[in-house]
Amino acid sequence: MTTLDLAPKRRRLFDGMPLGIVISLGWLALVVVVAVFADLFAPAHYTTQDLTARFRPPILFGGNLQHVLGTDHLGRDVLSRIIYALRTSILIAVLGTLIGAIGGTLMGLAAGRMRGIFDLLVMMMTDIQTAMPSLLIAIAFLAFFGNSIPLFIVLVSLEGWERYARLARGQVISEQSADYVKAVEALGAGPRRIVFRHLLPNIAAALVVQATLNFPGTILLETSLSFLGLGIQPPGTSLGLMLGEGRNYLLNAWWIAVLPGIVIFMTTLTMSLFGDWLRDRLDPTIEREG
Amino acid sequence: MSTPLLQARSIARVYETNRGLFGRSAGVRAVDDVSLQLDRGDTLGIVGESGSGKSTTGRVVLGLEPPSAGDVLFDGQPIAAHGTPAWRQSRTRMQMIYQDPLASLDRRLSVAAQVREPLDIHHIGTVEERDARVNDLLQAVGLSQSVTQRFPHELSGGQRQRVVLARALITNPSLLVCDEPVSALDVSIQAQVVNLLTDLQAELGIAMLFISHDLRVVRQVSRRIAVMYLGRIVEEGDADDLLAKPEHPYTRALVSAAPSPGRRMADRQMLRGEPPNPANRPNGCAFHPRCPVAIARCRSETPELLDLGGRLVACHLAAADAGLAPHAATVPDRAKTQQVEAFAP
Numbered sequence: 001m002t003t004l005d006l007a008p009k010r011r012r013l014f015d016g017m018p019l020g021i022v023i024s025l026g027w028l029a030l031v032v033v034v035a036v037f038a039d040l041f042a043p044a045h046y047t048t049q050d051l052t053a054r055f056r057p058p059i060l061f062g063g064n065l066q067h068v069l070g071t072d073h074l075g076r077d078v079l080s081r082i083i084y085a086l087r088t089s090i091l092i093a094v095l096g097t098l099i100g101a102i103g104g105t106l107m108g109l110a111a112g113r114m115r116g117i118f119d120l121l122v123m124m125m126t127d128i129q130t131a132m133p134s135l136l137i138a139i140a141f142l143a144f145f146g147n148s149i150p151l152f153i154v155l156v157s158l159e160g161w162e163r164y165a166r167l168a169r170g171q172v173i174s175e176q177s178a179d180y181v182k183a184v185e186a187l188g189a190g191p192r193r194i195v196f197r198h199l200l201p202n203i204a205a206a207l208v209v210q211a212t213l214n215f216p217g218t219i220l221l222e223t224s225l226s227f228l229g230l231g232i233q234p235p236g237t238s239l240g241l242m243l244g245e246g247r248n249y250l251l252n253a254w255w256i257a258v259l260p261g262i263v264i265f266m267t268t269l270t271m272s273l274f275g276d277w278l279r280d281r282l283d284p285t286i287e288r289e290g
Numbered sequence: 291m292s293t294p295l296l297q298a299r300s301i302a303r304v305y306e307t308n309r310g311l312f313g314r315s316a317g318v319r320a321v322d323d324v325s326l327q328l329d330r331g332d333t334l335g336i337v338g339e340s341g342s343g344k345s346t347t348g349r350v351v352l353g354l355e356p357p358s359a360g361d362v363l364f365d366g367q368p369i370a371a372h373g374t375p376a377w378r379q380s381r382t383r384m385q386m387i388y389q390d391p392l393a394s395l396d397r398r399l400s401v402a403a404q405v406r407e408p409l410d411i412h413h414i415g416t417v418e419e420r421d422a423r424v425n426d427l428l429q430a431v432g433l434s435q436s437v438t439q440r441f442p443h444e445l446s447g448g449q450r451q452r453v454v455l456a457r458a459l460i461t462n463p464s465l466l467v468c469d470e471p472v473s474a475l476d477v478s479i480q481a482q483v484v485n486l487l488t489d490l491q492a493e494l495g496i497a498m499l500f501i502s503h504d505l506r507v508v509r510q511v512s513r514r515i516a517v518m519y520l521g522r523i524v525e526e527g528d529a530d531d532l533l534a535k536p537e538h539p540y541t542r543a544l545v546s547a548a549p550s551p552g553r554r555m556a557d558r559q560m561l562r563g564e565p566p567n568p569a570n571r572p573n574g575c576a577f578h579p580r581c582p583v584a585i586a587r588c589r590s591e592t593p594e595l596l597d598l599g600g601r602l603v604a605c606h607l608a609a610a611d612a613g614l615a616p617h618a619a620t621v622p623d624r625a626k627t628q629q630v631e632a633f634a635p
Contacts (some may be wrong), residue, residue, distance in 0.1 A: 019340070119345070178393060178399075179388050179389075179390060179393035179394040180394050180395055180396045181387075181392075181395060181452075182354075183386070183388060183394040183395075183457075184396070185354075186352065186354055186379035186381065186386050186406070187385075187407060187408045187411055187457075188377075188379070188380075188381030188382065188411050189407070189411045190378070190411075190413060193411065197399075198399075201398045202396070202397070202398055245621050263464055
């Protein structure tokens with residue numbers, strides 16, 4: 001009876017966490033706190049220019065305390081810009097992931113529940129989405145419709161929605177053959193109650209894991225588009241935009257591009273690690289020692 | 291004579307199976323020409339081995355699956371089409387108990403939430419009334435207050451089946467279909483749950499269709515027993531009488547296979563072979579390939595379910611023994627009327 005000891009396992013979810021995961025979670029918490037309270041953390045505003053203090057290196061490379069992580073080609077404080085860029089990038093990635101996850105999940109739930117022609121249509125759309133890189137779709141839309149933040153967020157949310165749809169559909173189809181779903185149906189429950197009260201909570205774990213694994217991809221899509229100049233426009237800032245701007249000065253002032261790059265790298269890596277760990281943790285078929 | 295609570299008239303259930311991409315689809319007759327009748331407060335046991343169609347019969351009479359032929363009357367009215375509001379409303383009057391109580395409970399909802407769910411679905415009573423009713427029902431099935439906030443996996447098998455029972459009874463149904471309700475439980479727990487079922491049934495006056503492969507359990511619960519083989523009823527009669535004097539060779543084999551203390555194993559009449567594939571049903575009597583006393587006629591002619599003095603049997607030999615003329619016995623009209631009379635209380 002493996003299912004019998006599910007609850008104690010769930011309660012011990014965060015016991016015995018590997019050090020790597022603790023560090024990952026710490027980094028992610030730091031990122032979120034800094035992004036939310038950017039105004040408190042940033043020593044300067046991200047648009048404040050000081051043309052007399054251009055290309056100052058970070059403190060360990062001959063810089064001074066006034067600009068801990070140096071300045072860029074317009075004399076703007078890199079630390080402040082990273083902090084505000086983090087806010088923009090995280091906001092877009094979180095919103096994009098949420099929209100993609102909710103939309104994809106709803107489509108998958110409906111497809112798995114209704115089957116028939118609607119199921120075929122949804123699956124066809126997921127196949128199209130899989131076959132076309134979301135970066136390409138985003139570039140095409142941004143080129144045609146111009147740049148706006150809402151459109152940008154919607155386009156970013158296209159990254160991975162089809163994975164939620166496929167996952168939710170498959171899970172619903174397997175889950176609704178379970179006796180408890182049949183029992184609730186036999187009690188006279190309507191489709192909404194069956195889907196949202198019974199099916200969704202039972203398949204939520206897999207979807208949450210999918211979201212954590214998908215989140216880095218969303219950040220990368222946002223940064224790629226901004227890097228290409230199709231995303232966030234100056235004077236706004238995002239991690240990808242900083243990377244794009246710093247690229248021109250990579251030889252003489254590497255910190256402008258490398259520091260935001262490291263932040264992107266760390267955030268996506270820690271999120272992936274956490275997602276991997278969470279998947280193993282929530283999957284009862286993977287045996288754990290202890 | 292009042293109308294019976296449940297009446298199934300020559301119901302059949304055919305499942306289509308596709309064989310390969312270009313293969314012709316074949317129909318599997320899981321249930322074939324089954325007629326049942328159940329009065330208020332009465333219990334009918336259905337026994338048979340795996341694949342005999344007993345569970346499908348239960349699902350069809352409950353309206354969970356449409357019959358491919360024939361019809362089901364509940365309280366004299368045909369059951370509304372599956373999924374319609376009228377059908378949903380009718381769920382409060384008939385309920386089902388499943389084999390595996392853990393699987394039939396949502397593992398993410400507390401006991402109290404699941405037991406009160408039928409009331410929530412059908413908007414019965416106020417919130418306080420619902421909670422009070424949940425407590426009453428949990429008490430009635432012998433569960434203490436302490437389990438209300440527990441989750442299904444934290445309960446024992448017997449407790450879980452009690453929760454399922456409480457959920458089924460909370461809307462005060464008139465019909466309960468129990469599909470192998472105790473076969474997933476330990477023998478000691480089986481007795482408790484069976485006793486609880488019979489007690490509650492007597493107290494609440496619920497009619498019960500009790501499906502099982504375990505003759506001892508069925509005998510304890512049922513007033514009448516129907517034996518199914520390959521989608522058809524082969525014998526039906528008063529529970530004690532049927533088990534004491536089985537007429538159909540298949541029932542004889544079943545009764546003989548059930549272990550009973552003090553009887554030597556060597557005397558048992560063992561069945562050979564397996565039940566045939568329902569998709570490839572033998573001609574004539576479906577039981578003839580395994581029947582120890584089959585005659586030539588069994589291979590060509592399907593026996594009708596005939597009334598042999600309070601007992602319905604579908605067997606040429608039993609009919610001949612009872613002195614029924616073979617050709618007269620196959621007149622369907624006569625068989626039908628006899629059947630209805632036999633069911634009258």
